[in-house]
Amino acid sequence: MIVSEYFGENVFNKSQMQARLPKEVYEEVIHVEKNGGSISAKSADIVAQAMMQWAIERGATHYTHWFLPLTGITAEKHDAFLTAPDAMGKTIMKLTEKQLIRGESDASSFPSGGLRATHYARGYTAWDMTSPAFVKEMSCGTILCIPTLFFSYHGEALDNKTPLLRSMEAISQQALRILRLFGDNESTKVTPSVGAEQEYFIVDREKYLKRRDLIYTGRTLFGAPAPKGQELEDQYFGVIRERVGEFMADLNTELWKMGITAVTQHNEVAPGQHELAPIYCTCNVAVDHNQLTMETMKRVAGKHGLVCLLHEKPFAGVNGSGKHNNWSISTDTGKNLLNPGETPNNNLQFLLVLSCIIKAVDRHADLLRTSSACAGNDQRLGADEAPPAIISIFLGNQLEDVVQQIVDNGTAADCLTDGQLDTGVSTLPVIKRDAADRNRTSPFAFTGNKFEFRMVGSSDCIANSNTVLNTIVAEAFCEAADALQKSDDVLKEAKKLIAENLRNHSRVIFNGNGYSDEWVQEAARRGLPNLPSMVASVPSLTTEKAVKLFEQFGVFTKAELESRSEILYETYAKVTCIEARTMLHMASKHYIPSVVRYSTRLADSVCKVRSACPSASFRVQETLLKKTCALLEKADDALQHLQECVEHSNALDGVQEMANYCHDVIAPAMRALREPIDSLELIVDKDIWPVPTYGDLMFEV
Numbered sequence: 001m002i003v004s005e006y007f008g009e010n011v012f013n014k015s016q017m018q019a020r021l022p023k024e025v026y027e028e029v030i031h032v033e034k035n036g037g038s039i040s041a042k043s044a045d046i047v048a049q050a051m052m053q054w055a056i057e058r059g060a061t062h063y064t065h066w067f068l069p070l071t072g073i074t075a076e077k078h079d080a081f082l083t084a085p086d087a088m089g090k091t092i093m094k095l096t097e098k099q100l101i102r103g104e105s106d107a108s109s110f111p112s113g114g115l116r117a118t119h120y121a122r123g124y125t126a127w128d129m130t131s132p133a134f135v136k137e138m139s140c141g142t143i144l145c146i147p148t149l150f151f152s153y154h155g156e157a158l159d160n161k162t163p164l165l166r167s168m169e170a171i172s173q174q175a176l177r178i179l180r181l182f183g184d185n186e187s188t189k190v191t192p193s194v195g196a197e198q199e200y201f202i203v204d205r206e207k208y209l210k211r212r213d214l215i216y217t218g219r220t221l222f223g224a225p226a227p228k229g230q231e232l233e234d235q236y237f238g239v240i241r242e243r244v245g246e247f248m249a250d251l252n253t254e255l256w257k258m259g260i261t262a263v264t265q266h267n268e269v270a271p272g273q274h275e276l277a278p279i280y281c282t283c284n285v286a287v288d289h290n291q292l293t294m295e296t297m298k299r300v301a302g303k304h305g306l307v308c309l310l311h312e313k314p315f316a317g318v319n320g321s322g323k324h325n326n327w328s329i330s331t332d333t334g335k336n337l338l339n340p341g342e343t344p345n346n347n348l349q350f351l352l353v354l355s356c357i358i359k360a361v362d363r364h365a366d367l368l369r370t371s372s373a374c375a376g377n378d379q380r381l382g383a384d385e386a387p388p389a390i391i392s393i394f395l396g397n398q399l400e401d402v403v404q405q406i407v408d409n410g411t412a413a414d415c416l417t418d419g420q421l422d423t424g425v426s427t428l429p430v431i432k433r434d435a436a437d438r439n440r441t442s443p444f445a446f447t448g449n450k451f452e453f454r455m456v457g458s459s460d461c462i463a464n465s466n467t468v469l470n471t472i473v474a475e476a477f478c479e480a481a482d483a484l485q486k487s488d489d490v491l492k493e494a495k496k497l498i499a500e501n502l503r504n505h506s507r508v509i510f511n512g513n514g515y516s517d518e519w520v521q522e523a524a525r526r527g528l529p530n531l532p533s534m535v536a537s538v539p540s541l542t543t544e545k546a547v548k549l550f551e552q553f554g555v556f557t558k559a560e561l562e563s564r565s566e567i568l569y570e571t572y573a574k575v576t577c578i579e580a581r582t583m584l585h586m587a588s589k590h591y592i593p594s595v596v597r598y599s600t601r602l603a604d605s606v607c608k609v610r611s612a613c614p615s616a617s618f619r620v621q622e623t624l625l626k627k628t629c630a631l632l633e634k635a636d637d638a639l640q641h642l643q644e645c646v647e648h649s650n651a652l653d654g655v656q657e658m659a660n661y662c663h664d665v666i667a668p669a670m671r672a673l674r675e676p677i678d679s680l681e682l683i684v685d686k687d688i689w690p691v692p693t694y695g696d697l698m699f700e701v
């Protein structure tokens with residue numbers, strides 16, 4: 001079957017609704033989806049029936065409220081459509097309006113960061129009509145998934161979706177104010193669009209199962225580099241290996257059925273690393289799609305005897321994985337506010353929008369940084385493959401030139417144009433050159449008609465970054481609209497504002513090499529925040545500035561922000577302790593016993609050679625034995641030390657203290673244990689080494 005025939009067949013999309021719902025109910029649903037509000041109970045009942053009927057035809061037996069709790073992954077609890085049997089023992093399949101709209105669950109086992117004590121366990125899920133329902137085909141059955149929001153008994157958000165939707169409303173309202181002032185009376189809504197490029201690693205499942213670190217933590221906690229890494233640059237865009245290709249083909253089919261527009265697939269830089277990118281869509285749907293993509297990757301990989309690693313840094317020494325969050329804002333009349341046009345210097349509305357974004361990013365760089373903070377990303381940010389933990393903006397030479405002119409003179413008289421490429425090959429068609437080059441090292445790069453936020457970790461939920469982006473830009477739009485509304489001459493005022501925003505905030509613009517040490521120093525000179533770790537970034541969430549911002553636009557209350565910082569600290573501490581305990585387990589159960597066996601074998605050899613032939617040399621065995629025993633001792637000392645640190649951490653009070661201790665004490669103790677074990681890996685006989693090596697994992701799929 002050709003793709004367009006089955007694309008979206010597992011989605012209860014508009015065409016399904018249109019075909020199955022009475023016209024007035026369909027129109028009510030569309031109205032609410034666009035303008036907010038809720039549909040009547042009667043209509044909801046009709047939708048529920050139609051949705052269930054459709055799902056049953058697709059093989060569904062159960063439904064679930066599908067939501068994004070603060071674990072960063074999705075949650076679902078399946079309920080069959082069945083009703084209690086009647087007197088004759090017959091049952092019918094049913095989904096009521098109430099079941100569709102609201103779910104009530106014991107929420108005390110989800111992270112709440114103190115928002116909800118266990119004795120106030122009630123949590124609610126509520127149908128999110130802005131994201132379409134879908135069915136998921138799983139080994140436990142086909143399940144109708146109803147996207148929902150999740151909040152506490154008092155209405156506080158306990159998920160990643162609620163604040164995102166709030167932020168989308170905020171940016172829409174404020175952007176519309178600007179558009180009206182520029183004479184746009186047609187648009188009624190402005191929506192952020194997002195396309196998330198997803199990086200991942202694929203490894204063989206049998207090898208994976210031999211490594212407790214991969215199983216428990218998603219990354220290797222030990223491992224010497226393989227003789228070959230990524231230095232030949234032969235993996236990026238290289239020919240996709242057969243087994244991985246079969247996985248990709250299967251994955252695409254599954255995603256397409258769920259209406260996810262997976263379009264781009266290629267090998268990434270590190271051996272065993274790949275990328276998938278969809279076509280961008282409305283921000284909240286893109287969030288759902290990215291969660292489903294990650295989940296489907298894992299499931300489909302399993303069917304092929306493979307495992308998909310979504311961790312930000314599964315292997316030391318080669319590139320880690322991130323997620324480029326491409327973001328733009330468009331009107332419901334189809335205009336992208338980030339489209340510079342042919343001559344951006346004359347495009348006043350674009351320049352105002354751009355200057356507001358620059359202001360927002362500079363003012364709230366700390367929040368953007370925090371939005372991409374997770375324990376795994378600490379291993380990646382600032383390594384030579386990922387943006388540093390310093391937020392800066394890359395504009396490209398065309399816009400940078402325009403900005404510079406405005407900073408210097410208040411206006412930009414001209415702008416650099418795209419031009420043609422001279423390839424020196426006369427048979428080639430004329431190739432246009434883009435007005436700006438790319439810069440891979442920038443965390444926040446303008447790429448034509450969108451910004452690309454590249455800090456997000458590969459395993460992370462993209463909702464947080466987009467919530468922050470939408471809200472900080474809403475604030476800058478709001479301030480601009482306030483100023484413009486007060487002025488008699490909107491265009492004159494807009495020019496003044498643009499110059500002011502750019503002059504005050506151009507320090508955040510940086511077109512150079514973001515990976516270099518010089519940039520770290522230069523950024524410090526410019527006064528840009530550098531929050532190198534997750535624990536260092538968490539306090540940004542609850543500063544006076546942050547609370548004011550989020551409360552002003554109704555995105556987070558102070559209590560919600562405090563709960564989120566609590567969860568971040570707690571998660572960081574838990575992740576680090578799990579990693580530390582996994583290392584202790586592997587070192588004491590796998591590595592040390594193997595090394596002891598190896599040293600015994602060497603000692604045996606020394607003794608046996610000496611007695612069999614006293615004149616023969618046993619220098620090699622003896623040298624190896626000495627080296628091995630010295631490293632073994634070092635490993636055991638480090639093991640004891642790490643053990644003590646972990647025990648000490650259990651006695652600490654408060655999540656922030658725990659997290660700081662994990663960062664400052666446990667993480668270095670983990671590195672100290674890894675070092676001698678990795679050295680031993682290079683010495684010990686491969687037959688004895690207890691786990692697959694980097695070479696086995698990255699090159700043998």
Ligand code: ADP
Nearest residue numbers: 193194195196277278279280326327328449450
């Ligand atoms: P790359 O960075 O690999 O060159 P592309 O330019 O192909 O990436 O685009 C990457 C992602 O950006 C894709 O998911 C694409 O759909 C998305 N994208 C393209 N245009 C926009 C836009 N205007 N708004 C948001 N996302 C966009």
Ligand code: MG
Nearest residue numbers: 197324452454
């Ligand atoms: Mg990209």
